[in-house]
Amino acid sequence: MNYTKKLSHIAQGLEPAPLVLKGAHVLDVGNEMWSIEDIAISDGYIIGVGKYEGLEEIDYTGKYIVPGFIDAHLHLESTLVNPRELVHEASREGTLTYIVDPHEAGNVAGLKGIQYMIDETRDARGDVYVMAPSCVPAVPGEDNGALLDCDTLSELCNNPAILGLGEVMDCYSVIGADADMIGKLNAYKNRVLDGHIIGLSPKQLASYRLAGITTNHECITYEEAKEQVRQGLYVWIREGSAAHNLEAIVTGIVDAESPVDRYGFCTDDKHIEDIRREGHISYNIRKAIELGLNPIETYKMASTYPAQCYGLKDIGMIAPGYKANLVILNDESNVSIYDVIYNGVIIDRHGAYESSRRPVPEELLYTINIGDFKKSQLSLAVDGEHPVINIVPGQIVTAKTIESVPSENGVFTPNSEFNKITCIERYKASGRNGVGVLKGFDIHNGAIATSFAHDSHNLIVVGDNDDDMMIAIERIRNIGGGYVIVRSGTVVGELPLEIMGLITNEPHHTVDKKVADMKEIAYDMGIRRGLDPFINLSFLALTVIPEIRITTKGVVEC
Known part of the structure; x- marks a missing residue:
């Protein structure tokens, strides 16, 4: 968003905004409270929160508005269909940002497979950020379809669609200071490096974290998560179609009354039929609240904290200069969705997915x-x-x-x-x-x-x-x-x-x-x-x- 005199006038209430959402309980993530406010929107961005008049106004009295949800780690290939379709379905459930690791496509077809996933999500109904697959193959010596070595990943780093380095699964190449792995990590040292941690001792974890790796989504127990947070990592709590880790970790957080500003949610792998039946990140939120987690903190885990981790400075908060990616709820706790707004436009949550079929590279x-x-x-x-x-x-x-x-x-x-x-x-x-x-x-x-x-x-x-x-x-x-x-x-x-x-x-x-x-x-x-x-x-x-x-x-x- 480019700052202009007109936007300044709208923010000051000197001119009407193109769109104003009226009278809802708006989540103030900075002060951790709800307040009844209007939200002024122009060109897909929030211009002001307070009392505003608009050329178009939508009355959301009695509703609750929270920032759009973020899936902090997923593989779009696991849906089995064109990746735009998952985004279409998950956006109905309020997920508007996706941190995607296309290492399935990378393992099969290398850079061509990754580029296919980038191209197919370029016009998706959500913000898709792509992490460069770090371990293709997962460990040295496996039979797969491609090799993404240090030189190849360094080249991929220059692709404007790439946000950071995807889950670093070969933990022992990291803590063993393997030369090729060090080269990969150094190539992305100014980006977020996603982790994949299972079974490391605290001292091995210290070495792994020292390499600059910032996140992990593989925790099964609260004790694992607690230790990783202590060592400086963000922990993405996973609840997908096969891996169900949320209850154990959230129960531990609630029982310990632990702070949650180093936690977020992810699905990793979730089929569309499961999304349609129970929700996407909305399901993680609902289940966490049912387990006793404070609703405001839970919504921050679903938006604010992962946005901060990945340096996404224009999402995760309802404030001037942030994208108008918003979820309108019927109540505070049940995650019953009334509307979803992406880039300042209400999406059709009930319409069928329609897309022309692009030719697939032979x-x-x-x-x-x-x-x-x-x-x-x-x-x-x-x-x-x-x-x-x-x-x-x-x-x-x-x-x-x-x-x-x-x-x-x-x-x-x-x-x-x-x-x-x-x-x-x-x-x-x-x-x-x-x-x-x-x-x-x-x-x-x-x-x-x-x-x-x-x-x-x-x-x-x-x-x-x-x-x-x-x-x-x-x-x-x-x-x-x-x-x-x-x-x-x-x-x-x-x-x-x-x-x-x-x-x-x-x-x-x-x-x-x-x-x-x-x-x-x-x-x-x-x-x-x-x-x-x-x-x-x-x-x-x-x-x-x-x-x-x-x-x-x-x-x-x-």
């Missing part, structure tokens, strides 16, 4: 290349007790056990308790795949396959028999990536994700219906409700999260 389409994969590659030799990957309910961490698993002639024979899992290299047709034992997924008489497998996005398949697993693998190849369910020799559900094996240009309502139907099929095949069969499966290859994972090179401890 090199981003149908990228599954596994070569001539043979059934014999699914064989797993076992000798007595064997390592088992155990799913932890409600979390994306896993647990390792050593157990006697079913076998015949020294070869693992999966069943509904001990499923077989494989991860297949999908970029260079190397024929490389790892095979392991999975417990807690409980699929019976079938298999599920996906090309959406964090973070390298190789093909990951789980089943209780090799025949169905092979059918799923072949079908994933034919549709260019996505989700496939096979039951008793027949493909009974599929969702093609033809763009990078991650997303589709199909509208979200089509995708939502397919995913919902496929989940019901999966639950009918034995997977317990409360476990997302696709999201939880997608994390089983992520080697930066404890405790044990499957990779193209076999089962590894993390």
Whole structure:
């Protein structure tokens, strides 16, 4: 916003504002109080808060107005659809700013994948800020589709769409002062550096923080969060489709009567059907208030504190010079949304998403290349007790056990308790795949396959028999990536994700219906409700999260 004489006159009440919101309880984040005020708006910015007259006036008497919500960390690819659609849906729920890490696209297609995500969100119904993916691959030596080394990330730093450095997952390269990692950190030393911290001791955390890393979204307990805040980090409290960390952390904050100015909210990964059912950051706010957090502090966690962290000086407050990104609520505590205003304009919260389909770069389409994969590659030799990957309910961490698993002639024979899992290299047709034992997924008489497998996005398949697993693998190849369910020799559900094996240009309502139907099929095949069969499966290859994972090179401890 450029300051002009006209704006000065409007602020002083000497001229009417183009738009005035009248008579609401307005959140004063600086003094932490509500006051009944008018809000004068011009050209998408707040010009004044007080008593104003406008050429257009909207009466919000009895309503509550708060700053637009911020998702402090998310991956748009996890919605499975064009990234503009997530922004469209989440904006209905008051989320108007997004701190996005496109490391899924980066792992598959490098700079071309990242640029695709930037281009697709340029005209989205919200402010999308992009963090440069710091760990592509997640850890050295993984089979993925691209390498973003220090030189490449330094080049990406010059892209005007890039806000800072995305989650630094390779913690041990940081605390081990790896030369390439130091180069990446130094290239972004004047920007915000996002973290990804699991399992570091306090002294290791001190080294990690010393590198300039500012945030973390991986806390599971309040004690973790408290220690990280003590060491100077911002903690983004995550509540997504698979990871549910809010209750434990917020309960700890409430019980300890802890200050919250180093906390915010994020979703990380949340499907659109979940956003439509329960909300986006609005859900995090509502749940935090229900757990006893002060409403004013909760709204600041959803706006003011992450804006301060990322240096976004024109959002997070209702005051002159700030963007008119506002959420109008029916009450203070229930987060019942009446209107949402983005850039000074009331958005249509009930209209369907409409967008012309942009051409997708040819090199981003149908990228599954596994070569001539043979059934014999699914064989797993076992000798007595064997390592088992155990799913932890409600979390994306896993647990390792050593157990006697079913076998015949020294070869693992999966069943509904001990499923077989494989991860297949999908970029260079190397024929490389790892095979392991999975417990807690409980699929019976079938298999599920996906090309959406964090973070390298190789093909990951789980089943209780090799025949169905092979059918799923072949079908994933034919549709260019996505989700496939096979039951008793027949493909009974599929969702093609033809763009990078991650997303589709199909509208979200089509995708939502397919995913919902496929989940019901999966639950009918034995997977317990409360476990997302696709999201939880997608994390089983992520080697930066404890405790044990499957990779193209076999089962590894993390």
